[in-house]
Amino acid sequence: MKPRVLIASVLALSCAAAVAAPDKFNRTDLGSDWTMVSGSLWITDNQLAGDMMALGTFAPSANKNAGSVLVQLNGVDTQYGAVTIGDAASGMNAFIKIQTQDGTGNFSHGAFYVGNNGGGAFFSLDGLPASSSARLTARVNGTIATMEIDTNNDGTPEATYSYDYGMTFANGVGLGTYGAVTLDNLKTRTLGAPTQRIAAPRLGGEADMSR
């Protein structure tokens, strides 16, 4: 009996993986799965790039509440990579980003905003290991959004923050860019609420240089 149980488990894992809607951007044209909400997104060197406050939505993720993307900072100017969850076409979405604006070229700040780089919570990424590349995973469960930042790509986030929007959002994932940032290897999924206890970000009243 044991071998049969093992096979059943492997099949279940395969099915779960197949349900996720990924985009590796390994092509030249962005294609019809993407709809622009603002500005322009395009593909360069098999990665996603865009102009200031560009925002696009990814149709295959319409029923997903979580998006995960590799954010690569290029240079020291202000840049962000953002994952949106919700109906971005109407501005009713969580806008969850990581950003550099301190001149180091490493991630220095994060935000839980609404719309396209709209208002909300902006905060320093205190204690995050210095890094110009990280996987940003964002999800919304009920009114609570969570961002996980994995700077060494080992699947364990170096920093996790959550924020209560006080409102719910529809499913559907999009990506936003500002500056020279490039994004890659998008994975969209249905994820439950995190089981660990997460601190809210410490809000310091700093100015967001991208706004």
Ligand SMILES: [Ca+2]
């Ligand atoms: Ca790629």
